[in-house]
Amino acid sequence: MDSPTPASARIGIIGAGPGGLTCARILQQNGIAVTVYDRDPDADSRNQGGSLDLHDDDGQLALREAGLLEEFFALARFDGQEMRDLDPAGNLLAHHVPDEDETTKPEIDRGQLRDLLLRSLAAGTVQWGRTLESVSGPAGGPRTLTFTDGTTVESDLVIGADGAFSRVRAAISPATPQYTGVSFLEAHFDDMENAHPELCALVGKGSAHAADGERGLFAQRNSGGHMRVYIMQQVPMDWIAAQGLRPEDTEAIRAHLLGAYADWSPETLRMITENDGPYVDRPLLALPVPHTWEHAAGVTLLGDAAHLMPPLGVGVNLAMLDASELALALANSASVDDAVRAYEKTMLPRSVEIAQMLEGGAQSMLAVPDPDDERFGPDRA
Numbered sequence: 001m002d003s004p005t006p007a008s009a010r011i012g013i014i015g016a017g018p019g020g021l022t023c024a025r026i027l028q029q030n031g032i033a034v035t036v037y038d039r040d041p042d043a044d045s046r047n048q049g050g051s052l053d054l055h056d057d058d059g060q061l062a063l064r065e066a067g068l069l070e071e072f073f074a075l076a077r078f079d080g081q082e083m084r085d086l087d088p089a090g091n092l093l094a095h096h097v098p099d100e101d102e103t104t105k106p107e108i109d110r111g112q113l114r115d116l117l118l119r120s121l122a123a124g125t126v127q128w129g130r131t132l133e134s135v136s137g138p139a140g141g142p143r144t145l146t147f148t149d150g151t152t153v154e155s156d157l158v159i160g161a162d163g164a165f166s167r168v169r170a171a172i173s174p175a176t177p178q179y180t181g182v183s184f185l186e187a188h189f190d191d192m193e194n195a196h197p198e199l200c201a202l203v204g205k206g207s208a209h210a211a212d213g214e215r216g217l218f219a220q221r222n223s224g225g226h227m228r229v230y231i232m233q234q235v236p237m238d239w240i241a242a243q244g245l246r247p248e249d250t251e252a253i254r255a256h257l258l259g260a261y262a263d264w265s266p267e268t269l270r271m272i273t274e275n276d277g278p279y280v281d282r283p284l285l286a287l288p289v290p291h292t293w294e295h296a297a298g299v300t301l302l303g304d305a306a307h308l309m310p311p312l313g314v315g316v317n318l319a320m321l322d323a324s325e326l327a328l329a330l331a332n333s334a335s336v337d338d339a340v341r342a343y344e345k346t347m348l349p350r351s352v353e354i355a356q357m358l359e360g361g362a363q364s365m366l367a368v369p370d371p372d373d374e375r376f377g378p379d380r381a
Contacts, residue, residue, distance in 0.1 A: 003141075003297065003337035006032050006330040009156040012145060013037070014132050014168050018052075018110075019303035019319030020161030021117035024125055025066045026327035036121075037145070037153075039131035043118055048111035050228045051080065051220050055105045055317045062320035065328065071116055072108065080107030080221060082206030085369035090202060090210075090267035093369055098206075107206070109223045110316075132162065135171040141298035143171070157336045158299045159326065161319070164285055166305035173293040173301075177285035177308055182362035183239060184282040185231040185253070187275035192225045199270050203227065209369055210268055215260060216366045217271045229271040230282075231257060232365050237283045250278045286310055289359045290352040300340045302326060307351035310362040314354055322347055 011027065013020045016038035027034045040046060054060050054072065063069045081098035098104075118126065130147050135158055137143040145153045160168025164177050192200050202208065203219045210217050216232040236242055245252050257272050287308040293301075300306075303319025326343045333339035 003335035004156050006333065006336055006339060009336045010142070010154060011035070011157045011159065011330075011336075012153060012155040013159045013161055014145075014166075015160070015162035015305070016040070016043075016114070016118075016126050016128075017161060017163065017303070017319070018113055018117065018316050019323045020159070021114065021121065021126075022062050022066055022320045023159060023161065023302065023323035023327045025068070025117055025120050026062075026324055027330060028122055028125070029065075029067060030327065030331035032327075032330060034125065035153075036126045037130040037132060037147070038126060038128055041129045043115075043126075043128070048109070048114055050110060051077075051107045051222045052110050052113060052316050053081070053105040053107050053313075054113075054320075055313075056103060058321040059317040060103075062324035065324045066117075066120065068116060068120055072113075073103070073106070075112050075116065076106035076108045077205075077221075077223060078102065078106045079205040080207075081105060082204045084204055084206075084208040086202070086208055086210040086268065087368075088210055088212050088261075088264040088268055090265050107221075112223065113316075132167040135168055135299060137298070139297060143298045156298060157330075157340070160299070160301040160305040161303055161323070163304045164308045166301065168299065169301060169305050171299045172296045173291070175287050175291050177287055179237045180284045180286050180310055180360075180362040181234055182284045182310075182365065183233055183235050183237065184284060185233070185257070186280040186282055187229040187231060187271065188277050188280075189227040189229065189274065190225065190276045192221070192227050194225075195276075196227070196270070196274055198267070199227065199274065202267060202270070209365075210264075211366050211368055212263070213368055214366060217268060218365070219271055229275065231272060231279075233260065234363065234366060240281060247281055248278055250275075253279055284310060284362050286359075286362070287355075289355045291355065292348050292352065295341060295344060297337055297340075300326065300344060302347070306347070307355055309355050309358050310360075310365075312358050312361045312364070314358070318351065318354070 011034045013036045024034045083096040085094040133146045142154045160166045208219045218230040302322035329339040329343040
């Protein structure tokens with residue numbers, strides 16, 4: 001089967017995260033029709049997560065191509081670029097205070113970014129409540145999308161923007177995410193200025209990182225007076241159950257953590273003791289390195305579906321750069337297959353290089369902070 005022109009192709013994106021929505025926006029900007037399928041029942045069905053820092057050399061480039069950079073700047077928190085390195089006693093080791101005009105990597109809540117992208121799309125672009133079960137069809141296309149509700153859709157190009165546990169990935173790669181050996185326990189804090197003034201003073205307006213070589217804490221201010229803390233440990237993936245604990249037993253988990261962090265000061269331990277609500281278990285996973293695939297007509301991947309890595313500052317930014325490059329390749333190629341080949345020729349070597357650089361990097365977040373090492377601290381993606 002001859003590959004169709006992008007303008008006449010049936011293009012389906014799986015996943016309405018920043019990568020998938022960025023790709024859809026730039027395709028529409030270039031007059032190319034696209035449908036996004038997402039498993040969420042609607043746009044507001046769940047919390048989208050914490051804060052993101054969008055870099056001027058990838059995430060912001062994608063937003064500029066999407067025509068949304070100025071709207072992003074209007075929403076972004078430039079003071080969120082502040083970064084503090086602390087020791088376990090809470091002493092300041094290093095401190096980055098952003099200049100007034102610094103735009104290198106301003107922060108934005110993930111939900112705000114998603115809403116910005118959703119508002120930019122034509123009505124009906126995203127079909128909610130569509131959970132993909134599988135991608136099938138002949139190697140030459142078209143591909144069939146089968147959803148868990150039993151419905152099917154034919155597509156000339158399926159773009160997997162569906163994250164770590166991508167259902168699209170199985171159509172072109174047998175790779176599955178593996179546990180890195182490091183787990184995050186996410187803690188939430190509300191009404192920071194009134195309820196947690198001491199933590200405000202400790203963390204500042206952006207982020208703060210502390211580690212002792214075996215465990216760490218990473219605090220991240222969000223908008224609306226909220227904050228998230230990631231309690232970082234090198235533990236078995238099932239450590240909560242192995243300790244005889246239950247995820248919903250906040251007090252018991254807190255008592256265990258206080259034992260593990262017994263040598264830390266009361267000031268830093270506020271990040272463990274003052275959270276509002278339960279902890280959320282987030283073991284860190286990554287795809288094998290290198291992760292590549294043989295080109296297959298009608299299917300490709302972007303973002304975590306293509307190159308899930310430890311959260312060291314690249315996640316959302318790479319996804320949005322992938323999305324921009326794929327959309328532009330489609331806008332400037334004679335056929336869908338030509339576009340996908342051009343995109344993968346650039347994306348795959350780049351992602352392999354970055355993944356190799358970050359391989360094993362999850363453990364680096366537990367190392368005593370080095371002010372000269374920009375890799376510490378979780379990606380706000």
